[in-house]
């Protein structure tokens with residue numbers, strides 16, 4: 315043992331103290347050895363100084379070793395303790411060990427070898443015990459910390475749940491408000507539109523040119539306002555899962571031509587060509603014709619709105635597995651790839667400023683996205699800034715009504731593992747740059 319050990323010998327008999335000292339000296343133990351004669355002195359020595367080991371005679375002048383050990387224990391004084399017993403005292407050894415003694419040795423067995431062996435093993439045992447106690451203490455502390463953290467997490471989770479609940483409630487209130495308001499606004503809007511139309515009829519009476527012009531403006535603005543109100547109503551219904559598709563068998567080409575017919579005057583007003591290419595062997599499909607026309611009108615009105623010169627085109631063709639694809643393309647301002655995902659979110663526009671050039675609610679694509687998902691379809695977008703955009707809508711020829719809800723998560727619709735919702739259906743910029751943009755390069 316290289317270190318110098320501080321050793322305390324507690325024994326009333328000088329002979330015995332000398333025996334311990336000389337045995338340890340003979341064994342070559344490097345030590346500072348202190349001696350006291352009774353329990354009280356031993357207690358005060360151990361209270362003030364840290365010893366590496368104590369050799370304690372079982373019989374002390376004022377008490378026995380057992381009492382001293384208990385006293386030390388209750389004062390939380392820890393030290394390796396070897397009790398030196400007389401012949402016959404071994405029977406109480408178990409009791410001493412239980413009370414906290416590290417080891418015991420019969421005085422008759424004291425020799426340099428036995429004493430150093432007992433000394434070393436007592437120190438080793440004591441240090442191992444201390445390490446174990448320390449590890450235990452650290453474990454207890456970690457455990458307590460974990461419990462506290464767990465409690466904190468539970469509190470936070472409850473708080474988040476509560477906030478979530480409040481948010482859901484607020485969102486529900488907002489949806490209800492939007493639905494009620496837009497519904498209420500439709501009645502007066504229809505009256506304004508209806509009466510303007512009546513006023514414009516020749517049989518109603520002769521209007522001056524200026525009067526007719528003003529009523530036409532009332533009519534056009536009324537129609538525009540009704541369209542905006544309808545968008546808000548549709549959106550709130552879709553959000554609340556209260557919009558149902560009314561499916562029937564109809565001629566897809568006819569619905570496309572109807573939508574194009576309705577939008578032609580707007581395209582003409584901007585000098586844009588509006589081209590249609592239908593390539594269907596069988597043009598009958600099972601879907602909601604009103605909602606499908608609404609999707610087309612929305613895409614076409616965006617295409618016209620965001621195109622200053624060039625052309626708009628609509629195409630439709632059959633795909634494998636009983637699916638069809640409808641495409642609406644333009645040579646307009648295009649969309650940067652970083653905005654591909656955003657524009658399908660409600661109220662999102664590439665230009666969010668108040669002074670933006672192009673008007674709109676920012677709900678059109680969000681509604682289209684929900685409707686296409688309800689139809690079990692997918693939307694793809696290819697676009698390049700300054701060149702144009704193309705929206706492709708893939709649909710099953712026959713939709714399944716019961717299985718698809720408007721608010722169904724994208725993954726539910728994504729049965730074949732291909733992207734299909736606003737969250738992931740837009741091609742990367744590199745793919746977009748390769749996209750065939752511009753009629754007649756655009757092939758169905």
Ligand code: ADP
Pocket residue numbers: 616617620644646647648649657658662663664665673674675676677678679680703
């Ligand atoms: P709105 O047209 O009412 O703003 P939409 O949801 O229909 O709302 O479109 C969201 C945004 O996506 C538009 O504001 C525009 O920035 C962009 N966008 C949509 N279609 C086109 C298009 N054909 N060309 C360029 N940008 C488009």
